[in-house]
Amino acid sequence: MSNPYREIFRAPGAKGFAAAGFLARLPLAMAPIGIVAMLSQALGEYWLAGAVSATFALTNALVAPQISRLVDRLGQARVMVPATIVSVAAFTALIAATNQGWPTWTLFASALLAATMPSIPAMVRARWTEIFRDRPELNTAFAFESAADELVYIAGASVSVGLSVALFPEAGMLVSTLFLAFGSAAFILQRSTEPRVRPVEHGGGGSAIRQRPVQIITFALIFIGAIFATAEVSAVAITKELGQPGAASLVIGVYAVGSFVVGLIVGALNLKMALQRQLAIAVAIIALTTLPLLVADTVLLLALAVFVSGVAISPTFITAFGLIERRVPEAMLTEGVTWVMTGIGIGMALGAFAAGWVVDNFGAQNGFWVSVVAGTISLLTVLLGQRTLAGDGVRSLPAAAPQPAE
Incomplete structure (x- = not known):
């Protein structure tokens, strides 16, 4: 009996975008808890750490669907590049603000802008769908992505906190930001598997x-x-x-x-x-x-x-x-x-x-x-x-x- 997971990775480009997507999505688990670990250790105020983390998480929950809507209209690369650049720059500013003791408002402003981080799991699933649309292999691909999401949440949070505790307060967030930058860049550069933009059908707007x-x-x-x-x-x-x-x-x-x-x-x-x-x-x-x-x-x-x-x-x-x-x-x-x-x-x-x-x-x-x-x-x-x-x-x-x- 053939291994269905081996079969889906025989598709051209599948291994590359799946690996890059895994790295790029690690900040989903690393960033919220990483912000708490960083600020609580550096500033000693848990309420502030929680408030900044919640600002990022809730804003991202509202902004990410809008970014994905633009992706559907314009394509992954055209939207992900500016959105990722803004998010990486904002995370870098948040790390600097913590390390240098900048005013509290800069922490919240950085967290708001960092929320432009695109939904990488959605982008990856869109690529699998482009390859296996209306085929049974798509179910296997979605199962693999669900397993990858589980691994991200199992490993991401513990790695983020572990780095901050073992090295220095900003370590977890620094590594998370690097994963976002390099993982997203590797993902975006793989243009051969990027889904084509489909026109909005009559009555399908909004x-x-x-x-x-x-x-x-x-x-x-x-x-x-x-x-x-x-x-x-x-x-x-x-x-x-x-x-x-x-x-x-x-x-x-x-x-x-x-x-x-x-x-x-x-x-x-x-x-x-x-x-x-x-x-x-x-x-x-x-x-x-x-x-x-x-x-x-x-x-x-x-x-x-x-x-x-x-x-x-x-x-x-x-x-x-x-x-x-x-x-x-x-x-x-x-x-x-x-x-x-x-x-x-x-x-x-x-x-x-x-x-x-x-x-x-x-x-x-x-x-x-x-x-x-x-x-x-x-x-x-x-x-x-x-x-x-x-x-x-x-x-x-x-x-x-x-x-x-x-």
Whole structure:
């Protein structure tokens, strides 16, 4: 039996843009926590560190879809070059402002401008789509990208904090900025795999967020992101309460590993079930597996429950992005993918806040009730949106291409 992952990398240029894209997306995980580590160590003020980091993250969540919309209209290189230059320059200014003790307003101004950082995962998925549009290999490519995203979030944050603690406060942000600069440059220079710009069809103007499938999937994944963040916050709180705070990183790592492994397996399968039904099943599994978390009162049980809870995360992302590819007009693909990723990020921010509030007021174990509620809302959203996500005729396919099974 052939390895489906080996097959997708036989496409000309695939190895190059995938490798460059991996490096360029590391700042997604490194920058937010890197800003906190840098400012908290250099200035000793956690509230300021958190505020500057939140300014960057929330602004990027709003700006990235607009940048991706321009990418769909003008092409990756024409938009990514100026956006990346502004972001790299702003990150450099933020590092300098921290090191030289510049006024506080310069920290916030730099964070605002740094938020022009493009959504590299969306750009990479757009290239895979250009190569494998309406072919089963696209599912494998999306699975690989979901696994890559998992690796980024597993390794990026720990590397950023580790560098800042081991070397000097600005080290994590410096390395993150270098990854963004050189990774993006390598990605942009690979013009042979850049998706061609497609004209906007009649009635297809405006933003991708006005498309019903994008709204449904983005809203559902806001709550999936909340589950992801709640697991991290609650794991830290519970292991501390149990007198084993060092076990938190192990528990969180198990969560990500479960999602990573199952995602790779799903990507290797050529499932025939309609994508909207696959999404409903994956989200249903996530919702059900939040329940054992409520009774996990030892580190071993917590690790086991968290592992089980994470197994359907990657399959959810894989099918969600697959639906975006099929249900959104081709001229809006990059923006559509970016809105979904923005939803995940917003959910993680809201989930961390909600879980922290519940833990502070009702105890560490009760933090997982946020996961239960979020899982239920996400499942209801997907179930109610099944007819829309089935999407008969939402995007016309080439006449010679096989129609996706519904």
